[in-house]
Amino acid sequence: MAHVRNMLNFQRIVQIRKELPMRKFLGNYCWRVCPHILYAVMLILPFSHHNAWGQIHPMMRCMPWYAGPGTITSITPSIWPAGQTIQVTVAGDFPYGDQPGCELNEGDGVWNAPPNAGGDPDSLVKITTDKDGFPKGTFSPTQSTLTVKVAAKHPSANVYLVLDCDGCEVATVGGPVQITAPGPTITSISPSAWFAGRSYDISITGTNFLTTSDPGGPTELKITGPGGNVRISNLVVVSATQITAAVEPAKDLYAGMAVVKATNPATGANPGSGEASEPILPKPIIYDQDGNQLSGDNATTQLVVVGLPINLNTNVMGPPPAGIAITQNTWRVGGTHIGGYDVSPDQSSATVTKTDTTQASLLTHWVYGESGVKIKYHYCVGVSDLTDPCSQDAEVTFDISGPSDGQPTTFDSGLFSINNLIVNPCGPGDLQSFMEYGNYTGYVSDSCPNMGGSVGASGISFTAPTTSSDGTYSFVQIVNHDTESFTESGGVLTCTTASGLDGIYPYPSTSGTTSDSPNVPLDPFMKKVRRNFAATMYLMWTSNQTNSIPVPIGYQKWQLQETSSNPGAPTGQNWTDPISTLHGPNGQFVPVDPSQKHYGYPTWSLKATFSCPTTAQMMTELESEDEQ
Amino acid sequence: MKRLAKGLVFGLLAISVTVIGLKAQEATPPRLTLTLKVPKSEIKLGENIDITIKLTNTSQEPITLLFGNHGNVASFYQYDVRNENGDSVAEVGPRFQQLPNGQMLQLPTRLPGSFTQGAIDPGKSVTSNSTVSDLYRFDHPGKYTIRVSRYASDTAGETKKVYSNALEITVIPAENANKQQ
Numbered sequence: 001m002a003h004v005r006n007m008l009n010f011q012r013i014v015q016i017r018k019e020l021p022m023r024k025f026l027g028n029y030c031w032r033v034c035p036h037i038l039y040a041v042m043l044i045l046p047f048s049h050h051n052a053w054g055q056i057h058p059m060m061r062c063m064p065w066y067a068g069p070g071t072i073t074s075i076t077p078s079i080w081p082a083g084q085t086i087q088v089t090v091a092g093d094f095p096y097g098d099q100p101g102c103e104l105n106e107g108d109g110v111w112n113a114p115p116n117a118g119g120d121p122d123s124l125v126k127i128t129t130d131k132d133g134f135p136k137g138t139f140s141p142t143q144s145t146l147t148v149k150v151a152a153k154h155p156s157a158n159v160y161l162v163l164d165c166d167g168c169e170v171a172t173v174g175g176p177v178q179i180t181a182p183g184p185t186i187t188s189i190s191p192s193a194w195f196a197g198r199s200y201d202i203s204i205t206g207t208n209f210l211t212t213s214d215p216g217g218p219t220e221l222k223i224t225g226p227g228g229n230v231r232i233s234n235l236v237v238v239s240a241t242q243i244t245a246a247v248e249p250a251k252d253l254y255a256g257m258a259v260v261k262a263t264n265p266a267t268g269a270n271p272g273s274g275e276a277s278e279p280i281l282p283k284p285i286i287y288d289q290d291g292n293q294l295s296g297d298n299a300t301t302q303l304v305v306v307g308l309p310i311n312l313n314t315n316v317m318g319p320p321p322a323g324i325a326i327t328q329n330t331w332r333v334g335g336t337h338i339g340g341y342d343v344s345p346d347q348s349s350a351t352v353t354k355t356d357t358t359q360a361s362l363l364t365h366w367v368y369g370e371s372g373v374k375i376k377y378h379y380c381v382g383v384s385d386l387t388d389p390c391s392q393d394a395e396v397t398f399d400i401s402g403p404s405d406g407q408p409t410t411f412d413s414g415l416f417s418i419n420n421l422i423v424n425p426c427g428p429g430d431l432q433s434f435m436e437y438g439n440y441t442g443y444v445s446d447s448c449p450n451m452g453g454s455v456g457a458s459g460i461s462f463t464a465p466t467t468s469s470d471g472t473y474s475f476v477q478i479v480n481h482d483t484e485s486f487t488e489s490g491g492v493l494t495c496t497t498a499s500g501l502d503g504i505y506p507y508p509s510t511s512g513t514t515s516d517s518p519n520v521p522l523d524p525f526m527k528k529v530r531r532n533f534a535a536t537m538y539l540m541w542t543s544n545q546t547n548s549i550p551v552p553i554g555y556q557k558w559q560l561q562e563t564s565s566n567p568g569a570p571t572g573q574n575w576t577d578p579i580s581t582l583h584g585p586n587g588q589f590v591p592v593d594p595s596q597k598h599y600g601y602p603t604w605s606l607k608a609t610f611s612c613p614t615t616a617q618m619m620t621e622l623e624s625e626d627e628q
Numbered sequence: 629m630k631r632l633a634k635g636l637v638f639g640l641l642a643i644s645v646t647v648i649g650l651k652a653q654e655a656t657p658p659r660l661t662l663t664l665k666v667p668k669s670e671i672k673l674g675e676n677i678d679i680t681i682k683l684t685n686t687s688q689e690p691i692t693l694l695f696g697n698h699g700n701v702a703s704f705y706q707y708d709v710r711n712e713n714g715d716s717v718a719e720v721g722p723r724f725q726q727l728p729n730g731q732m733l734q735l736p737t738r739l740p741g742s743f744t745q746g747a748i749d750p751g752k753s754v755t756s757n758s759t760v761s762d763l764y765r766f767d768h769p770g771k772y773t774i775r776v777s778r779y780a781s782d783t784a785g786e787t788k789k790v791y792s793n794a795l796e797i798t799v800i801p802a803e804n805a806n807k808q809q
Contacts (some may be wrong), residue, residue, distance in 0.1 A: 346755045445694050446703030452784030490731035521738035610699045
């Protein structure tokens with residue numbers, strides 16, 4: 001064994017001389033080496049001999065001024081991953097300090113086996129050196145540091161640190177050090193997100209995958225999804241950088257990241273495993289506002305009533321998986337529905353808003369009763385390599401019920417009268433004449449408010465259905481047009497009321513009945529009065545369930561045209577009995593229909609406002625009167 | 629002296645009864661409240677003065693009342709309009725319009741209207757709009773105060789009334805308004 005060591009040292013010196021330019025050899029190396037050689041040759045050679053291999057006799061090693069090889073007690077770290085540059089600390093006994101000996105030297109290296117075991121320098125592990133070929137690092141009698149760079153393609157193996165010992169024919173050997181070859185890595189997966197419950201042909205890109213022909217191959221693949229597994233089939237390791245497979249994430253996976261793990265067996269090349277995360281896009285689920293799941297395999301038909309707020313949420317309302325943006329929420333709502341029916345606080349306007357079907361949650365109200373109405377929801381994501389970036393539908397079925405009997409009773413009194421009612425200051429003789437649709441006597445209620453008002457019969461009355469339950473009826477009347485004409489000696493004054501809400505909303509009623517009795521106050525200076533009035537009375541129903549909105553049941557148009565003359569004008573009153581050419585309901589009660597504008601809802605932008613004409617308008621009226 | 633003592637006792641008794649009576653009255657919470665609002669508190673001379681009357685049922689039971697209007701004036705409310713001196717503002721009298729041919733037309737003394745009866749549910753309100761300038765003469769610039777009341781019920785002989793807040797408006801000269809514009 002000692003012969004081998006001697007030969008090794010000698011061979012290395014010769015080898016170094018061949019490798020280094022002469023100037024460098026003389027300048028940087030020979031000053032160290034040559035004196036020893038010469039000294040050995042002069043003093044020791046006579047006592048030594050060469051064998052057939054030209055080896056130096058063991059006697060020449062470690063003369064008194066040369067210690068034997070140093071010792072390496074530890075190398076830290078003891079595991080060198082392939083592909084990395086590592087700071088290595090070597091501890092041991094380096095007896096010569098900065099004298100020639102087992103210090104870091106230009107002959108230092110990493111070998112695949114101890115030199116005396118027939119090893120060779122490992123060309124895939126380099127010790128970082130300076131421009132002269134000496135290891136960069138620090139040195140002390142007990143500890144040295146150096147830097148090694150392990151090639152990425154280095155297989156797993158044990159290697160040895162061999163420190164060249166100047167002046168000594170044997171090397172100092174430390175080790176073994178374990179070089180670990182890199183395991184597989186995953187750099188990308190295509191497509192880059194998967195919907196739960198769908199199948200995908202995927203391609204995984206990475207490094208160090210083992211094919212079937214590689215030792216220990218092929219690379220194994222396992223995928224664990226959030227809340228369940230992902231089935232893998234047709235797995236093929238195409239190359240060291242590509243794996244293809246078919247995957248099927250379980251349909252009940254929730255939003256999150258699946259862990260994709262590629263594993264090479266410990267006994268083969270590039271042992272270990274690499275992981276990557278894959279966003280899982282969940283199958284959409286619809287919940288009610290209390291968190292009860294409504295869609296899915298065990299879904300049942302939901303029973304609701306018209307006007308009830310339908311508040312639905314989804315399982316994708318929270319943050320999507322990292323890197324995923326939900327680009328579109330889509331609800332499809334069956335039946336006739338609205339987002340809301342908004343009456344202004346002062347009741348001067350009412351509007352119908354559309355259902356917003358683009359949010360992750362939904363608020364809608366159904367207007368009409370219907371069975372088997374479906375609400376569906378899906379979402380889409382901004383993942384460019386997904387062929388279909390939209391989820392499948394989640395679906396809920398509803399049976400919508402409304403009041404069973406939605407028709408009011410309309411009563412037209414057919415009464416037209418000229419009546420004298422008592423007005424402020426409310427004495428028996430404080431009379432004001434009226435032309436009325438209906439027949440009232442007594443006090444004008446607003447003029448003499450605490451005198452008991454007027455009593456009599458209304459012109460027209462509407463009574464809500466009495467058979468319905470679980471809700472309340474109300475009325476709201478919209479004036480379509482209203483014109484009053486007053487013929488005086490000087491001409492005709494025409495006043496109009498703009499279309500809009502008549503009075504207040506909801507139209508207050510007693511015992512489910514509301515009535516109207518349009519009248520015209522009469523004055524002695526009037527020769528003739530005429531009123532032309534038309535309105536639409538809507539019947540609304542509001543469920544007793546919380547936060548329900550009123551829904552229209554239907555409407556009844558009605559009208560009034562009446563005229564009376566006063567031969568006693570301009571100073572007296574002797575009004576003729578009113579003549580009515582039109583009065584009462586105009587057609588039948590019309591149940592609301594989906595085809596109607598605003599889904600049958602009464603809407604208005606202002607209250608019906610009375611106004612008398614401008615002078616120019618009055619002229620027009622006069623001219624038309626003259627023409628007639 | 630005895631007479632004086634008797635009188636004093638009687639007086640004290642009377643005061644006590646009165647106080648008890650007042651306390652009994654105070655103990656009855658109002659069933660209705662009236663609130664006035666105006667879209668803008670500064671109004672150009674000659675412009676319509678519109679107010680909003682909000683009637684709220686503060687009781688625990690529905691209250692049935694009459695509602696209506698004559699022209700653009702809400703019925704069943706009494707209006708108290710005063711000028712900056714605290715004097716009542718005169719009501720608008722007969723109104724005329726002159727045609728281009730010189731003839732005069734008189735508007736009806738009372739404008740046409742209608743009324744209905746209905747219930748206000750507990751906690752609910754009914755809001756009416758009223759153009760008070762159709763009733764009263766806001767004929768010069770200055771500050772005016774409007775207050776509205778109505779009887780607590782529409783039954784005959786009702787004496788209790790509910791009063792609104794006092795609403796102050798300022799009528800500014802038309803030329804000032806033009807300058808401001």
